[in-house]
Amino acid sequence: MGTSQSSGFLGGSLAFAETVLESFDKIDISKRRYVGAILLPSFVFFLLTAAVAVVAESLPTFVRLPIPMLGLLLLSAAVFYPKVYVSGRRTAIERQIHLAMTHMTVLSTTNIDRMEVFRELAGVEEYGVLAEEIGHVVHLVDTWNQSLDDACRRRAKEVPSDVLSDFFDRLGYTLGAGQELSDFLLSEQGVVIQRYQTIYEGALGNLEVMKDLYMSMILSMTFALVFATVLPILTGTDPTTTVSAVITMFGFVQVGFYLVIRTMAPYDPVWYHPEEGEEESAHTETKLTLVVVASVALVFVLLAITAGGIFGVTPVGLPDLLFFLDEVPLPLYIAVPVTPLVVPGIVFRAEEGMISERDEEFPNFIRALGATESAKQATTGSVLESLRKKDFGALTPDIERLYRRLGMRIEAGRSWELFAIDTRSYLIQKFSEMYVVGRAMGGDPKQLGELISQNMNTVNQLREQRRQAAVTLIGLLYGITAASAFAFFIGLQVVAILAELSSELTVDQFDFGNLIYAGVYDIPTIEYLLLLIILFNAVLSSLMIRTIDGGNKFNAYIHFVGLTWLGCLTAIATKELVTAILMI
Known part of the structure; x- marks a missing residue:
């Protein structure tokens, strides 16, 4: 063995x-x-x-x-x-390969030469490393006068991704045998999407393992922090030093797990961010910007009031804002100032929900558009005149605006570009661009619509699995936050009560100072440190949630505020509970 x-x-x-x-x-x-x-x-x-x-x-x-x-x-x-x-290059290739292969298939069904298909993809900067690899194939053909099939087979031995290597290898042999590029790519679509689905689901499976490991490590660090808080009362060591050391380790563990999760999470952006200088949907963009600016400004105002009241700089402090409380617990000095950040989080979450609804409706729309264009042999504008009357849910207003722009004789490419900006969806932008390019180059609209619809439906299904994984992580992180705060402040409050009792009961006949070392504790400093780790945990946990769900960075604000309040309220409740039990 x-x-x-x-x-x-x-x-x-x-x-x-x-x-x-x-x-x-x-x-x-x-x-x-x-x-x-x-x-x-x-x-x-x-x-x-x-x-x-x-x-x-x-x-x-x-x-x-x-x-x-x-x-x-x-x-x-x-x-x-x-x-x-x-x-890193392999990961970058596999993140983009499903979109690039769909793009290649769309171009191959048009009237352009097959080398133009490769040149077109090699010029798409968004594909990154994958565009570079396709560019190497173009270079071998244009500079070294190799045939396309030889260039593909040769490059297959050099690429870092097994998926792309296998694709180049089979493409080279197929083209060498005389098969058309479009026939090969149409038959290859199922294979490419299946491999992308396997990679995506594999990444989600790895994240599940990481979640279990993360829970084990954080609970271990929680116990270590409780011991670092309680044991010095028996040993006489400096508790501030031991607590600071464990908190530092706690922070390194969380940062390490966040970086690992960020590396392992599937690349699948939800939002479309136009390039700088592009015209954006004015009403939506203005609303989102104003909400963020107003919320951040309010946070600074509350921080100024809180800090000014503590240091006596301003006549108004947090107790004046929370006048209904007889005494403001220390954790509220952290929770209250960050609360306004929940507003942009809610607004961006609502907008992202609309984007997800548009993504769900787009496959039906593009399939219906392609089939109707092919059947009527009409322009997109003419077909939209009837399609805009149908209910496509959250996508309906955007379709109406697209119809009006085409009716005003705005150039088709620009109209579709503004359509993608209105929807704010990354997938809609990519697939609508493919459809427009395919139509402009003579592709069959019905075939294009079905191809794009099929691929986007697959991605939507994978996103649903990702959302479920994110929900599981949210429950885990909120549970860990409550449990950790509960454990932290049980230890702290027990020590605080023992320190108070030792000072009260120290008499000549019975000196507690010979049994416990209450004098080594600086309770307020330790409480500040524990609240700091609660705040740090809220930051890292909210970033983990945002990384796994793939949404906008402002979505993290909701969970940051929620986790901060959960930790602080748990701390307050734990202190009150322990005091009530031990002081009976």
């Missing part, structure tokens, strides 16, 4: 080392230049740091030890950078 485990570990290590070595061949500079300019100097720097640690014997160990660790960190970064670089 032990032999099989060791052989399995050795085999896995060798396989990983092989992939690291292969990645050196796929970076932008030659292997020899990378080794000479980066890897070798990093190794020399590591040897120097090790020598410094050995020579500087007079320095304490805790000072000497980090020196070679810094060199080792730099050397490790140099060794594994090509692997990270290649993995």
Whole structure:
């Protein structure tokens, strides 16, 4: 059993080392230049740091030890950078491949040459690394006079993504056998979408694992923080130092998990953000901007009132605003000032709900538009005259505006561009652009409509799974926040009560100071630190939720305010509960 485990570990290590070595061949500079300019100097720097640690014997160990660790960190970064670089390019390709393949299929069904299809896609900057790889194929054909099938097969050996490599390889052999590009891509649509669906669902599955691991780690850190708060009353160590150290670890754990979740989350933006200078939907944009500006300004006003009241700068403080309370608990000094941020969060959430409804209706609209255009052999404007009377839900007002713009003889491409800006949907912008380009180049509208509708329906289904994963995460984070705040302030309030009792009951006959070390505690400072970690937890947790649901960054404000209030109210309730129980 032990032999099989060791052989399995050795085999896995060798396989990983092989992939690291292969990645050196796929970076932008030659292997020899990378080794000479980066890897070798990093190794020399590591040897120097090790020598410094050995020579500087007079320095304490805790000072000497980090020196070679810094060199080792730099050397490790140099060794594994090509692997990270290649993995990043693979991820970037697989994020965009479903849109790019749909775009390629749409272009292939038009009357343009197949090389123009590749040139068109290579010029789309939004496809990023994928556009670069397609550009390499174009370069091989245009500069080195290779055939398209040879160029695809050759590039298939170089691309970092197995999905794209397999696609190029099969495309090269198919074109070499004489099949039309459009026939191959139409038959390939199901395969590409299925692979994208597998990657997307795999990412969601990995996030589920990360959520379980995150819960375990945060609960462990919570227990550690409770022990750091309570144990010094028995040992006499400085509790402020121990609590600060555990809070720092707590923060690093949360930041680490946030970065991992951000890396693993599927790339699927909801909002369409036009380029700077583009005309946007004035009424919606103005409303959203005003809400954000007013809310942020109100936050600063409340912060000024709160801080001014605490330091006696202004005659009005938080107790004056919360006049109905006899005494303002300390946690409310954090919760109240951030409350106005919930307003832009609600407004953006409502707008995002409308975008999701438009995304749900767009496949039906584009399919009906394509089928009607093909049947009537009419222009888009003529077809919209009848389609605009049908109910397409949240998309209906945008269709009406599109019809009016086309009726005013605004250029078709510009009218559709403004249609996408009105909807504010990333998917609608991409797919409507494909439809317009396909129609302008002579594509069959019915075929285009069905192709786009099918692909967008698949993405909508995946988004529904993503929304369910986000709901699960929201419940988990709110539960962890309440449990952590409860545990933090149970420990703090128990210590505070014991400290108060020890000061009251210290007499000549019975000195509590010989049993507990209440004098080492600075209760207000520790309470400030615990409230700080509640605030920090609210920030990171809200960012995690926003990362998984893929929505607008302002959506995080709702959960930031909600988590802050939950933590603060739990802290207040816990202090009151513990006091009521222990002081009976």
